[in-house]
Amino acid sequence: MIYEEPKYLPGGDRYMLIEFGDEMNLELNFMGQSLAQAVEENGVEGVIETAPCFASTLIHYEPEEIKFSDLKSEMRSLIETLGPSEDIELDSRLFYFPAVYLDPWTKEAIEDYCAKITEKEWDPEFIARLNGLDGVEQFVRVHSGTEYWVASLGFWPGLPFMMALDPRCMLTAPKYNPPRTWTPEGTVGMGGASTCIYPVATPGGYQIFGRTPVPIWDTQKRFPQFESSICLFKPGDRVKFVPCAIEEYEQVAAQVAEGSYQYNLVEYQRFSVKNYKTWVESLDTGARF
Amino acid sequence: MLEVIEPGLETSVQDWPGRLGYWNQGFPPSGPMDSWSFRLANVLVGNEPGAAGLEAQYIGPSLKFRRDGLIAVTGADMQAKLDGTAIPMWESVAVKADQTLQMAFAKTGARGYIAIAGGIATEPWLGSRSTFHKAGVGGMEGHALKKGQIVPVGEGHGQAGHKVAETARPTFPTDKRWEIEVVAGPNDDWIDEAGHKRFLGSDWKLSSKSDRTGFRLDGPDWTFTAKATDKAPEHGSEPSNIIDQGYPCGAINLAGQTPIILVNDGPSMGGFVNPYTVPRAAFWKLGQSKPGEIYRFKAVSVEQAQAMAHELRQVCSEASIAK
Numbered sequence: 001m002i003y004e005e006p007k008y009l010p011g012g013d014r015y016m017l018i019e020f021g022d023e024m025n026l027e028l029n030f031m032g033q034s035l036a037q038a039v040e041e042n043g044v045e046g047v048i049e050t051a052p053c054f055a056s057t058l059i060h061y062e063p064e065e066i067k068f069s070d071l072k073s074e075m076r077s078l079i080e081t082l083g084p085s086e087d088i089e090l091d092s093r094l095f096y097f098p099a100v101y102l103d104p105w106t107k108e109a110i111e112d113y114c115a116k117i118t119e120k121e122w123d124p125e126f127i128a129r130l131n132g133l134d135g136v137e138q139f140v141r142v143h144s145g146t147e148y149w150v151a152s153l154g155f156w157p158g159l160p161f162m163m164a165l166d167p168r169c170m171l172t173a174p175k176y177n178p179p180r181t182w183t184p185e186g187t188v189g190m191g192g193a194s195t196c197i198y199p200v201a202t203p204g205g206y207q208i209f210g211r212t213p214v215p216i217w218d219t220q221k222r223f224p225q226f227e228s229s230i231c232l233f234k235p236g237d238r239v240k241f242v243p244c245a246i247e248e249y250e251q252v253a254a255q256v257a258e259g260s261y262q263y264n265l266v267e268y269q270r271f272s273v274k275n276y277k278t279w280v281e282s283l284d285t286g287a288r289f
Numbered sequence: 290m291l292e293v294i295e296p297g298l299e300t301s302v303q304d305w306p307g308r309l310g311y312w313n314q315g316f317p318p319s320g321p322m323d324s325w326s327f328r329l330a331n332v333l334v335g336n337e338p339g340a341a342g343l344e345a346q347y348i349g350p351s352l353k354f355r356r357d358g359l360i361a362v363t364g365a366d367m368q369a370k371l372d373g374t375a376i377p378m379w380e381s382v383a384v385k386a387d388q389t390l391q392m393a394f395a396k397t398g399a400r401g402y403i404a405i406a407g408g409i410a411t412e413p414w415l416g417s418r419s420t421f422h423k424a425g426v427g428g429m430e431g432h433a434l435k436k437g438q439i440v441p442v443g444e445g446h447g448q449a450g451h452k453v454a455e456t457a458r459p460t461f462p463t464d465k466r467w468e469i470e471v472v473a474g475p476n477d478d479w480i481d482e483a484g485h486k487r488f489l490g491s492d493w494k495l496s497s498k499s500d501r502t503g504f505r506l507d508g509p510d511w512t513f514t515a516k517a518t519d520k521a522p523e524h525g526s527e528p529s530n531i532i533d534q535g536y537p538c539g540a541i542n543l544a545g546q547t548p549i550i551l552v553n554d555g556p557s558m559g560g561f562v563n564p565y566t567v568p569r570a571a572f573w574k575l576g577q578s579k580p581g582e583i584y585r586f587k588a589v590s591v592e593q594a595q596a597m598a599h600e601l602r603q604v605c606s607e608a609s610i611a612k
Contacts, residue, residue, distance in 0.1 A: 009475035011537030012566030013594035017475040024523040024532055036313065051312045051535035053558050058535025060312060063595040064602075130526075154535065154558030157315040157424055161533050161558065172522040175530050175560055177545025181498065191560050193523035194533050200424065203502070205544055205560065219426055231314050 092271035158217030158231035297350035302428035308417035319419035322576025326364035328605035330404035333361035335447025340408035349392020365398030406445020457609030476562035568594035
């Protein structure tokens with residue numbers, strides 16, 4: 001649900017987590033993003049940085065400059081000025097990402113986890129079973145059957161937290177217990193109802209089942225998409241995974257290595273929350289592909 | 290300029306408070322784990338407390354100076370010698386061109402700090418010189434120092450013989466047990482009363498699977514409130530799973546049943562609950578403890594944690610220097 005009154009939760013001596021609700025939807029994500037934007041535009045004294053995510057905004061502040069209680073009232077008045085998300089329309093880039101589903105690389109990482117940390121079911125089978133799907137083939141169809149909304153960046157530089165825009169493709173899964181100590185670069189994974197791409201080899205807690213050769217961050221700025229930022233994505237982008245074979249993966253990886261890869265994206269679309277909601281209401285959300 | 294004769298185990302360029310302003314893209318602050326020792330080393334040599342210096346982990350480096358200068362060594366005792374002669378810690382020491390600073394393993398503590406008058410003058414990256422090893426950015430070519438590298442140094446103006454007052458130095462326990470302050474939250478209401486009591490009343494052993502991204506702790510299992518078990522499926526079904534959220538630096542992140550303290554190079558977001566957060570004034574204790582050592586956690590309020598940070602800021606200043 002979306003809370004009547006957001007929760008203002010302390011994080012040590014210099015953080016405040018503002019939680020707007022306890023579910024995942026576009027409206028909550030817009031509340032988080034809009035507050036972060038309002039903080040930036042208004043230049044609230046004592047605020048160092050913010051980190052909005054699916055249903056919350058983390059505020060990093062300097063208590064020598066603003067007290068927790070004063071920050072709370074400042075944030076409360078900013079939240080009151082935020083308009084309804086219904087009216088939001090924004091430019092939204094759509095990226096097509098080739099991805100090998102059920103790939104050998106993530107399988108190897110899972111086998112290594114099973115050998116060194118604890119036994120677990122192969123992640124795609126596990127997700128398929130938990131979500132009542134026929135098997136891993138249907139899982140691939142469902143997971144790749146929707147556009148994903150980039151709700152925020154975090155965890156690791158450039159990593160996108162994404163949600164399925166088509167409710168018929170929404171899947172859920174628990175996170176690893178305990179987390180993996182390594183994940184291959186470019187891995188596609190999911191935890192809760194969130195899907196991500198791991199920018200580099202890092203530890204991780206999501207279930208993993210695919211790999212893309214397309215870089216999502218680039219400190220060398222070798223591709224024009226990284227001119228203004230070393231992170232490819234920004235909130236409000238969309239991603240569509242295009243299942244591909246290992247041969248195609250390797251072909252793209254070679255193009256990336258030599259710098260000739262061209263990002264496959266469209267930049268002419270505007271995303272309207274109102275139109276999106278109307279579309280969602282017209283669907284039989286119990287259906288699966 | 291400095292020449293790296295031996296890099297030590299993991300010696301890196303850091304500044305304080307590090308790389309701020311990029312948490313919403315996933316960039317951590319990095320910076321020294323024990324900013325108390327780090328800041329005082331800088332103050333000793335006449336630098337700003339946050340100027341770029343070196344952090345050495347477990348085993349210190351050997352460095353040859355290319356010109357006359359002024360250094361200070363603080364933090365873990367890595368048995369610093371200048372051309373074979375022991376030099377005092379917590380004191381500014383003049384060095385001559387071609388002299389070599391040699392450091393060995395940490396006898397007490399885990400991280401040693403070396404400040405040099407003028408500060409390390411590598412190219413800042415996103416506003417900071419701090420090294421973020423795992424992503425290969427900042428510092429010297431993105432990583433810990435390597436043998437043969439030449440580290441650039443700025444122009445300094447400090448004086449030799451300045452000392453940090455005994456009372457202004459951090460003291461490391463001799464029994465390998467640390468009391469670490471924590472503030473409840475942001476997700477403390479996911480843990481039941483028994484779980485809170487167990488967390489605050491048990492010994493937690495620092496795991497060897499720890500690094501600058503996170504400190505893993507071994508200890509008893511956690512128990513949860515209904516909030517953790519009766520929730521929307523998009524959280525993920527394990528009790529510690531929550532819809533991905535921003536993480537405070539210092540959060541005690543409950544990944545399944547394993548608590549991981551998210552430290553200077555840690556993740557900015559994720560989908561596990563953070564029942565407690567270590568305030569920044571207690572970070573130096575994390576930085577100076579070694580795997581196998583024991584933590585006991587002590588709950589303090591937000592205001593107490595803020596007062597600790599304020600006090601530490603006073604300590605890390607000229608006021609603590611005897612001339």
